Amino acid sequence: MQRDTKLEISLLIMRLTFAAFIMVWAVDKVVAPAHAQKVFSTYYFTQLASDPMTAIGFVQIAIILAFAAGFLRFWSYGAMLVMHAVSTLSTYDKLISPWEAGPRGLLFWAAVPTLGAILALFLLRDRDNLLSVDAARLR
Template sequence: MTAQDRLDGAALLIMRLGLAWFIFVWAANKIVVPTQYQNLARNFDGVEVSLFQVYAIAGVQILLCALAAVGLMRLFSYGGLLIMHFFTVTRRWEGFFDPFALNEAGTFPVNRNQVIDLAILAAMIALVLMIRRDHFSIGGWFHRHLREFKWWM
């Protein structure tokens, strides 16, 4: 492994851990305050979800975060995080067109989370596109050492 490979791997390790943590916090919050997500589903999507459904969704999301954090089943886990976040971004388009809007008191930027969402989405796309350079992951190790296990990539 060259010095450039090690730098690329280190950069992607940092990106992967940060993105997995970002989604994990949101997923874990579904377990801590499930009624908040029931209200979001009702108000944003017009659907009723049970507590069991909220916990099940959180469990799947946490599993994907764990897989992504260690770099296992990379295309599935990184792609899963990307799709989950893309879904969130598509539901919040209005804030992208007015990133400097303030609250009614004129003291707080109400759309800044949407702007942050775009940066996270860009990083997730980059992680998926650079999957072959993600050397410091279990999937990367499998790819380098056990070529017959290509499905782990």
């Protein structure tokens, strides 16, 4: 198959910017578990103690690093897609009526095109070869 440099650069940009986007929330669980607990109880309707929240943050960081490196693409890209889909769908009420949540309610809609981007990246994961551990192993 002929290399498509523009596509590979585009997919790399999507992968790295999405990793940075999600990394902020994973690191929040580690450095500010109380804030993460508040977010979790608001949007996931359950309360988690600080230690499990921190552990989840570390697991997410490991997955994000694998994803950013293009390692185990089916699993790491799939995990990222599931993580973001769950977080996006947990705010469904803000998505249905963004104006009722005040001016900040519109910000929840930023997650929707981001979800589309990670879905596209998952579907194109075999073409995401630039700076990818999996692609390097296959060469």
